[in-house]
Amino acid sequence: MTEAQKKILIVDDDENMLSMLHDFLLDKGYEVMQSVDGVEAQSLFDEFMPDIVLTDIVMPGVDGIELLLNLRKINPELSVIAMSGGNTGHADTYLKMADNLGANIILNKPFKLSELLEHIQKLDVDA
Secondary structure: OOHHHOEEEEEOOOHHHHHHHHHHHHHOOOEEEEEOOHHHHHHHHHHHOOOEEEEEOOOOOOOHHHHHHHHHHHOOOOEEEEEEOOOOOOHHHHHHHHHHOOOOEEEEOOOOHHHHHHHHHHHHHHO
16 A cells, blocks of 8 residues: 555644644645544544544543544554643653553654654554
8 A cells, every 4th residue: 555545544632733734644645534532533433444543642532542442442453643742741641551552653742743754654664
């Protein structure tokens, strides 16, 4: 599967972050869908069937940890990138938890878009 065919679902309650990531990945040739929360992401997941889910951890309602666990039940082979700025100063704790629960990659916000792209390309190679 070529890079242009890869589907990425981005989940983040920060609409500025969501928009920036969406535009960046679209510009890099990925097919991108976005969601502002974990509940919407779960329903989009079923219709979009992404190759990679890029999710924030700290979100209201269904957070990134719960989303990760739910999506892993549906597709254990799914590539998941978890990201967090912590909102409450506990980003490292949240990311460690996501890592322990099976996230392929964890990113501390803020991160460089070039770093994100490198991780996505690595997931493509490892797949």
